[in-house]
Amino acid sequence: MRLQNKVAVITGAASGMGKAIAILYAKEGAKVVVSDLNADAANATVEEIKANGGEAIGIAANVAKEEDIQNLIDTAVGTYGTLDILVNNAGIMDNFVPAADVTDELWDRVFAVNATGPMRAIRKALPIFLEKGNGVIVNIASIGGLKGSRAGAAYTAAKHALIGLTKNVGFQYATSGIRCNAIAPGGVNTNIGTTMNNPNAFGMEKAMSGSGNNPRSGEPEEIAKVALFLASDDSGFVNGTVVTADAGWTAY
Numbered sequence: 001m002r003l004q005n006k007v008a009v010i011t012g013a014a015s016g017m018g019k020a021i022a023i024l025y026a027k028e029g030a031k032v033v034v035s036d037l038n039a040d041a042a043n044a045t046v047e048e049i050k051a052n053g054g055e056a057i058g059i060a061a062n063v064a065k066e067e068d069i070q071n072l073i074d075t076a077v078g079t080y081g082t083l084d085i086l087v088n089n090a091g092i093m094d095n096f097v098p099a100a101d102v103t104d105e106l107w108d109r110v111f112a113v114n115a116t117g118p119m120r121a122i123r124k125a126l127p128i129f130l131e132k133g134n135g136v137i138v139n140i141a142s143i144g145g146l147k148g149s150r151a152g153a154a155y156t157a158a159k160h161a162l163i164g165l166t167k168n169v170g171f172q173y174a175t176s177g178i179r180c181n182a183i184a185p186g187g188v189n190t191n192i193g194t195t196m197n198n199p200n201a202f203g204m205e206k207a208m209s210g211s212g213n214n215p216r217s218g219e220p221e222e223i224a225k226v227a228l229f230l231a232s233d234d235s236g237f238v239n240g241t242v243v244t245a246d247a248g249w250t251a252y
């Protein structure tokens, strides 16, 4: 029970890694706020947690909307009295669109979900953490946030931005009892492919050119275990950094 009585908000928790993190955190004793764009699927995750004897509520929230972030954190605190752990997990792909073809609309949409949403959730959580002198942030980035061509221009830039934000927050609030780390997953078997339609052929070829070096794809539960480590006191000395979980793909 490494998260006994901790209150955790997880974005994008109706599917893939977010869902696996929500289920594992609840098993470890956390009260979990399962939030997602997809309210029905979020509630299905809540039911699964409750069926296993865990504690959770579902909240519909589009992380690209400031008012949804406000409502998400306010409802979490209103329901469970506080906030201890924020997991910025919601994210979308960018159809592998390269820089020559990226539109303002695509760039803004990908940044809104993958970078601005996490910034707003962190901005909203920090005053709560500062008052307690305690709090943990886990951002689900990507090896696309460390390397140059795992996706299109917008996704790559947004995940680099998220890693920069992670380091900035981690250092600047370190003496206030707050830790902020990121996970950089490699390829993981989730539903993220559904956020792509008609991928750009040039961009996809460039992005996929290193895929032969990928030892294997991971399962969402393997990322959840890293997210548990980063949320728990086991990682008390780990801050402002990125844990890569990719079976060694980026080591090549």
Ligand SMILES: NC(=O)c1ccc[n+]([C@@H]2O[C@H](COP(=O)([O-])OP(=O)(O)OC[C@H]3O[C@@H](n4cnc5c(N)ncnc54)[C@H](O)[C@@H]3O)[C@@H](O)[C@H]2O)c1
Binding pocket: 011, 012, 013, 014, 015, 016, 017, 018, 035, 036, 037, 038, 061, 062, 063, 064, 089, 090, 091, 092, 093, 113, 140, 141, 142, 143, 184, 185, 186, 187, 188, 189, 190, 191, 192, 193, 195
């Ligand atoms: N799957 C991979 O190979 C992979 C690799 C590296 C990083 N990631 C990152 O992992 C994170 C989780 O993705 P996943 O692979 O589990 O995908 P997924 O599509 O299975 O799950 C993502 C969830 O986020 C939700 N979501 C999407 N946009 C949202 C929004 N605006 N507001 C709230 N919720 C929203 C979706 O409804 C979905 O339930 C993402 O940030 C993604 O970029 C994924």
